[in-house]
Amino acid sequence: MSVHLECLLRLADSALVHSQRLSEWCGHGPILEEDIALSNIALDTLGQARLLYQHAAQLEGAGRDEDALAYFRDEREFRNFTLLELPNGAGPRDDYAVTIARLFLQSALMLHAWDALRASSDAQLAAIAAKSLKETRYHVDHAGQWLVRLGDGTDESHARAQAALDRLWPYTHEAFEDDEIDREAARIGLAPLWSTLRPAWLATIDAVLSEATLRRPVDTPFRSGGKSGAHSEYLGYLLAEMQVIARAYPGARW
Amino acid sequence: MSTSGAVATAADAARIERARALVAAVPDPEIPVITLADLGILRDVRLEEGRICVVLTPTYVGCPATEAIREEVLRVLADDGLADARVEVTLSPPWTTDWISEAGRERLRAYGIAPPHTMADGTAAGEAPREQPIRLVRAQPAGVACPRCGSHDTERLAAFGSTPCKALHRCRACREPFDHFKPY
Numbered sequence: 001m002s003v004h005l006e007c008l009l010r011l012a013d014s015a016l017v018h019s020q021r022l023s024e025w026c027g028h029g030p031i032l033e034e035d036i037a038l039s040n041i042a043l044d045t046l047g048q049a050r051l052l053y054q055h056a057a058q059l060e061g062a063g064r065d066e067d068a069l070a071y072f073r074d075e076r077e078f079r080n081f082t083l084l085e086l087p088n089g090a091g092p093r094d095d096y097a098v099t100i101a102r103l104f105l106q107s108a109l110m111l112h113a114w115d116a117l118r119a120s121s122d123a124q125l126a127a128i129a130a131k132s133l134k135e136t137r138y139h140v141d142h143a144g145q146w147l148v149r150l151g152d153g154t155d156e157s158h159a160r161a162q163a164a165l166d167r168l169w170p171y172t173h174e175a176f177e178d179d180e181i182d183r184e185a186a187r188i189g190l191a192p193l194w195s196t197l198r199p200a201w202l203a204t205i206d207a208v209l210s211e212a213t214l215r216r217p218v219d220t221p222f223r224s225g226g227k228s229g230a231h232s233e234y235l236g237y238l239l240a241e242m243q244v245i246a247r248a249y250p251g252a253r254w
Numbered sequence: 255m256s257t258s259g260a261v262a263t264a265a266d267a268a269r270i271e272r273a274r275a276l277v278a279a280v281p282d283p284e285i286p287v288i289t290l291a292d293l294g295i296l297r298d299v300r301l302e303e304g305r306i307c308v309v310l311t312p313t314y315v316g317c318p319a320t321e322a323i324r325e326e327v328l329r330v331l332a333d334d335g336l337a338d339a340r341v342e343v344t345l346s347p348p349w350t351t352d353w354i355s356e357a358g359r360e361r362l363r364a365y366g367i368a369p370p371h372t373m374a375d376g377t378a379a380g381e382a383p384r385e386q387p388i389r390l391v392r393a394q395p396a397g398v399a400c401p402r403c404g405s406h407d408t409e410r411l412a413a414f415g416s417t418p419c420k421a422l423h424r425c426r427a428c429r430e431p432f433d434h435f436k437p438y
Contacts, residue, residue, distance in 0.1 A: 033422070036414050048315055130346065135315065135438075142413050
């Protein structure tokens with residue numbers, strides 16, 4: 001697979017898998033307004049995924065379309081960051097703090113990534129980035145405000161927000177750990193070198209964490225490998241649920 | 255040759271204008287009081303090898319109305335005998351609420367939706383807007399005017415509403431909740 005295609009699939013799969021996790025709250029949100037907000041954000045990221053898949057399919061030129069890329073690839077072929085496939089909760093129950101913390105960490109990353117991708121040598125990717133950036137600003141804003149409310153809220157909400165950050169933080173390193181594909185994509189002007197985005201990302205994170213009275217977790221050596229196809233045990237279950245209808249009724253229309 | 259060419263050009267221009275008028279008047283499926291032209295998503299209508307090509311730009315990338323709009327545009331043109339028309343979607347320059355026409359803003363207000371405030375300073379309609387500075391915890395937009403009573407004594411209840419483009423507000427003066435078309 002070409003570096004160009006790999007690069008698009010990392011973005012597309014990350015958007016799709018995050019959208020799928022966010023949409024799990026649809027009908028289960030803690031309050032109606034949040035149910036609607038998370039569903040809206042899931043829809044935005046799904047829209048990003050669709051544009052990226054359509055572009056990737058056209059680039060590949062192998063007869064696959066956006067649905068083939070989303071529904072008919074297996075776990076090892078997905079290139080999303082591992083962070084995004086982790087469940088919405090730390091235990092058997094979904095935890096809103098985990099969802100909000102992840103939404104904040106990922107949206108803050110994409111805020112800087114989309115901003116840089118507007119200068120991509122791939123004109124269509126640059127156009128997708130310019131549109132996605134506008135929506136991502138609302139996502140960062142929303143998640144950031146909730147993180148402040150949770151962190152600077154009750155003892156219980158503070159403890160759960162901190163636990164969520166502690167749990168997710170080790171998985172954030174993957175994005176900034178440049179591999180051969182990242183380096184080649186940067187060399188040909190397709191994408192920024194992701195490691196260079198980290199200082200700006202940390203500044204965005206720190207500003208909110210300090211207002212939220214939360215502590216930035218300590219960096220550890222653990223590195224997840226989702227962007228190379230080495231996923232956690234959670235992705236298979238997520239894909240099974242997401243892909244089952246398309247695979248049971250291939251080509252179905254509604 | 256030049257005479258027939260000029261005739262063809264005039265006829266073509268008339269066809270384009272007729273198609274443009276039809277498409278411009280198509281209502282938004284979610285907010286039917288405003289048209290595609292009001293919304294600023296109709297970017298171009300042109301002839302390509304004798305076929306009408308309509309260029310649209312999406313509002314929010316995941317907005318489900320996009321597909322409905324495309325189908326409605328094709329239906330309206332087919333009803334007028336242009337069954338071979340096609341729709342092209344362009345992402346660049348990205349749509350902004352600054353492209354919503356004055357008439358469209360007024361119709362939104364009359365419909366009970368507070369229109370978006372402008373994001374760009376001094377950019378003409380159709381130009382790419384100047385980017386907003388990226389800020390994290392934005393101050394609440396200072397009192398979006400209530401579309402019913404005009405009071406600025408309003409508050410935001412939720413940043414996300416019934417469609418991707420709207421937020422939910424409440425007027426403290428007349429006590430009515432209302433939608434606000436978010437600046438984009």
